[in-house]
Amino acid sequence: MDEATKKKVEATVLEILRGSDMESVTEYKVRNAAANRLGIDLSAPDRKLFVRGVVEGYLTSLSSQEVEEEEEEEQKQKQKGGAGEEAKGDEDEEEEEEEEEEEEEEQEEGGARKREYDDQGDLILCRLSAKRRVTLSEFKGRTLVSIREFYLKDGKELPTSKGDSNLPRTATFDYCSNGISMTVEQWEAFRNAVPAIEDAIKKLEDSD
DSSP states (O other): OOHHHHHHHHHHHHHHHHTSOTTTOOHHHHHHHHHHHHTSOOOSHHHHHHHHHHHHHHHHHHHHHHHHHHHHHHHHHHHHTOGGGHHHHHHHHHHHHHHHHHHHHHIIIIITOOOOBOTTSOEEEEESSSSEEEEEEEETTEEEEEEEEEEEETTEEEEOOTTOTTSOOOSTTTTOTTOEEEEHHHHHHHHHHHHHHHHHHHHHHHHO
8 A cells, every 4th residue: 555545544543543432343343444445455464464554553552541641640649638649549559560570571571572464464463383373364354373384485374275285285184284263152162171181192192
């Protein structure tokens, strides 16, 4: 997109977000609403990433604003407490500062890890190996958790297709080198079955 189009898309997305219920709105709904208003296709990977960045930036600004309002309210309450509460107020401030420092340290250690997206605009949740990873994506309005194998081509990581003869098959995904995609419901069912799977693996290993 050129700069003029980006500005129009950003302004439209922000306008939609300001008039939406943050409890129910989704990136998919916002992107579709913006596409309908502007009459342009926003489903291309680069455009999806741009809209996602605008949405995340807006949500971050909302969180910062809420924190500032809470701090202002706390300050007003402390001032109303009078001189007799000054010592207690100082202690509370010190505790808050310590908590903030601890939170910052935790974020620096790993909590503030930047989000990583693949060349299709999907969020990379984790990498299982050099050529296999777990991603979160949207397809026809449905959220999917995918475990896919990838290969490099022209500097880009692309998902392998079923029966790709250029890549070696593995025992893990034999006859299904392109991996698997699960809906949220299927993922929850799989997650709930993990303890039973772990027990079965342990019993199998013990029998060896």
